Amino acid sequence: MSRPGIHEHRTGDDMRSRTVRPIRQRGQKKQNGKKSRSSLGDTQPMRTEEIRRRSDSFSDTRPMRPVSIRSGYEGYQRVIDRRREVLRTPKPLPEGRAGNGEGRERRARPVKAQKRTGLAAVIAKSRSRAAGKEQYFDFDLLLVIIFLMCFGLVMLYSTSSYEAQADFGNDMYYFSKQALIGAAGFVIMFIVSKIDYHFYGAFALEIYVTAMILMALVQTPLGVTVNGARRWIGLPGNLTVQPAEITKIAVILFISYELCRLGRKAYTMEGIIRVLVPGAVASGGVLFLTDNLSTAIIVMAITCILIFVIHPKTKPFLAIIGIGAAAAAIGIAILSVTAANSENFRLQRIISWLNPEATMDTGSYQVMQGLYAIGSGGFFGKGLGNSTQKLGVIPEAQNDMILVVICEELGVFGAIVILVLFGLLLYRLMFIAKNAPDLYGSLIATGIFAHIALQVILNIAVVTGLLPTTGITLPFISYGGTAILFLLAEMGIALGISRKIRLEGE
Numbered sequence: 234m235s236r237p238g239i240h241e242h243r244t245g246d247d248m249r250s251r252t253v254r255p256i257r258q259r260g261q262k263k264q265n266g267k268k269s270r271s272s273l274g275d276t277q278p279m280r281t282e283e284i285r286r287r288s289d290s291f292s293d294t295r296p297m298r299p300v301s302i303r304s305g306y307e308g309y310q311r312v313i314d315r316r317r318e319v320l321r322t323p324k325p326l327p328e329g330r331a332g333n334g335e336g337r338e339r340r341a342r343p344v345k346a347q348k349r350t351g352l353a354a355v356i357a358k359s360r361s362r363a364a365g366k367e368q369y370f371d372f373d374l375l376l377v378i379i380f381l382m383c384f385g386l387v388m389l390y391s392t393s394s395y396e397a398q399a400d401f402g403n404d405m406y407y408f409s410k411q412a413l414i415g416a417a418g419f420v421i422m423f424i425v426s427k428i429d430y431h432f433y434g435a436f437a438l439e440i441y442v443t444a445m446i447l448m449a450l451v452q453t454p455l456g457v458t459v460n461g462a463r464r465w466i467g468l469p470g471n472l473t474v475q476p477a478e479i480t481k482i483a484v485i486l487f488i489s490y491e492l493c494r495l496g497r498k499a500y501t502m503e504g505i506i507r508v509l510v511p512g513a514v515a516s517g518g519v520l521f522l523t524d525n526l527s528t529a530i531i532v533m534a535i536t537c538i539l540i541f542v543i544h545p546k547t548k549p550f551l552a553i554i555g556i557g558a559a560a561a562a563i564g565i566a567i568l569s570v571t572a573a574n575s576e577n578f579r580l581q582r583i584i585s586w587l588n589p590e591a592t593m594d595t596g597s598y599q600v601m602q603g604l605y606a607i608g609s610g611g612f613f614g615k616g617l618g619n620s621t622q623k624l625g626v627i628p629e630a631q632n633d634m635i636l637v638v639i640c641e642e643l644g645v646f647g648a649i650v651i652l653v654l655f656g657l658l659l660y661r662l663m664f665i666a667k668n669a670p671d672l673y674g675s676l677i678a679t680g681i682f683a684h685i686a687l688q689v690i691l692n693i694a695v696v697t698g699l700l701p702t703t704g705i706t707l708p709f710i711s712y713g714g715t716a717i718l719f720l721l722a723e724m725g726i727a728l729g730i731s732r733k734i735r736l737e738g739e
Contacts, residue, residue: 370732381655390408391642414718415721418721421721425726451466451522485535489673495508516529527691535680582703585701586698603622606641614641616642632706632713636710662685669730
C-alpha cells in the first residue's frame with residue numbers, strides 16, 4: 234500500500250514517465266555524470282554540441298544534388314497524377330435534394346434472387362455473364378454522324394461540281410477531297426473513342442498551349458492566305474490546317490478541367506474570372522492571330538456556356554444577356570449612322586445587313602442571292618442537281634452558303650431533314666452529358682453540344698439574313714478538311730465518354 238503524500242514531494246526529474254526509465258540490475262556498474270536529457274525520451278541519447286557544429290559545417294559545404302532528367306520526369310508525372318485525381322470529380326448533387334437523397338446517383342436496386350433449376354438456371358447464368366461483360370456504346374449517335382456525312386457528301390457534289398469542273402477540270406475535285414478526309418476522320422474518330430477521355434484531360438493545359446502556338450505560326454512564313462484571309466498553316470503535300478479548329482477542342486478540354494479543379498470556387502466571381510481569362514485569351518488569339526471573328530465568338534461562347542451550366546444561379550446570366558443585347562442594339566444603331574462611309578469590311582457587313590436592298594451589288598450580294606435560292610425552291614425544291622444559283626451566281630457556295638443550294642434543290646423539306654438530323658445529334662450529346670460518369674465527362678459533352686449548336690444556329694441565321702455575314706460553316710455538310718477532321722475527333726471523344734456510362738440492371 235502506497236503512503237499518502239508521496240507524489241506531492243517529487244521533483245521534475247522524478248515526475249517523468251516510469252516506462253522509459255532504465256532499471257538498473259544487480260551487479261550493474263553505476264554511471265558517473267549527469268544523465269543526458271532528450272525531448273524525445275530518456276532512452277534516446279542527445280548529440281553533443283561539438284558534433285552538431287561539425288555536422289552543420291559539413292552540410293554548408295556539401296554540394297547540392299543535381300536535378301536529373303529522371304527527377305524532372307517524376308515531378309511531371311506527379312503533376313499528371315494530381316490532374317487525373319481532379320478529373321474524377323463526381324457530379325454535384327441538385328440544389329435542395331442533397332438532404333433527402335433524391336439527387337444521388339441512381340443505381341439498380343438489387344432484385345431478390347429466385348431459385349431456378351434445370352435449363353432456366355443455365356440460361357440465367359449465361360445472361361448474368363453477358364450482362365457483366367456488356368459495355369454501352371451510343372450507336373444512335375454514330376448512325377446520325379454517318380447520315381450527316383453521307384448527306385453532306387451528296388449535297389457537296391451537287392453544289393460544287395460546276396465550279397470544280399470550271400476551275401480544275403474535274404467535277405469531283407471537292408467531293409473526292411472531302412470523301413478522303415472524311416474516311417480518315419472516321420478512322421481517327423474510332424481510335425479516339427477507344428481512348429479514355431481522362432487522358433486528354435490530364436494534358437488539357439499542354440493541348441491549350443499547343444493550340445495557341447499553332448495560331449501564332451499563322452503569322453510566320455508558314456501561314457497561308459486564301460481568298461484574302463490568312464488563317465491556315467501550310468503542310469507538306471500541298472495540305473493546310475486551320476489552327477482555329479484545334480482551338481475549339483482545346484478550349485473545351487481545358488475549361489472543363491479548370492471548372493473541375495476549382496470546384497465550388499467556380500461559383501464565385503474570382504473563380505468565374507479565372508475561367509473566363511483563358512477563354513478570352515484563346516478567343517483573342519483566334520481574332521488577332523488568324524483574323525477569324527466568327528470562330529472567336531464561338532470560342533468565347535463555349536466558355537460562357539460551360540460556366541452557365543455549372544453555376545447554380547440563372548438570374549445573373551439572364552441579366553448579363555439582356556444587358557449585352559441592349560448594348561449591341563444601341564451600338565448597331567449608332568454605327569448605322571456614324572459608320573456609313575467606313576472602309577472597315579466588318580462595319581460594311583453590318584451596314585449591308587441593316588439595309589440589304591441598298592447594297593445588293595456589293596456587301597449583301599451573297600445573302601440576297603441566297604434568299605432568292607431559298608424562295609425559288611418552294612417546299613419540295615427543283616430537284617437534286619437542278620439549282621441555278623450554284624452556277625457561278627453564289628461565290629464559294631460549297632462553303633458557308635451550301636444550305637441555300639440545299640433549300641433550292643430539296644426545298645424546305647430538305648432543310649427540315651437537316652434540322653431533324655442535327656436535333657438528333659444534339660439530343661444524343663445531351664444524353665451523354667447527362668449520364669456521364671463524372672463531372673469532367675459531362676462538361677466535355679456539354680462543350681461539344683454547345684459547339685455544334687452554336688455553329689448550326691449561326692450558319693442558319695446568316696444564310697437567312699438574321700445576322701450579318703460571317704464565315705460560319707455548316708457542320709458535316711460544308712466543304713472544309715480541317716473542320717471535318719476535328720469535328721469527327723470531337724465525336725470520337727463523345728463516343729469515348731459514352732463507353733464509360735454505367736448500365737443499370739433490370
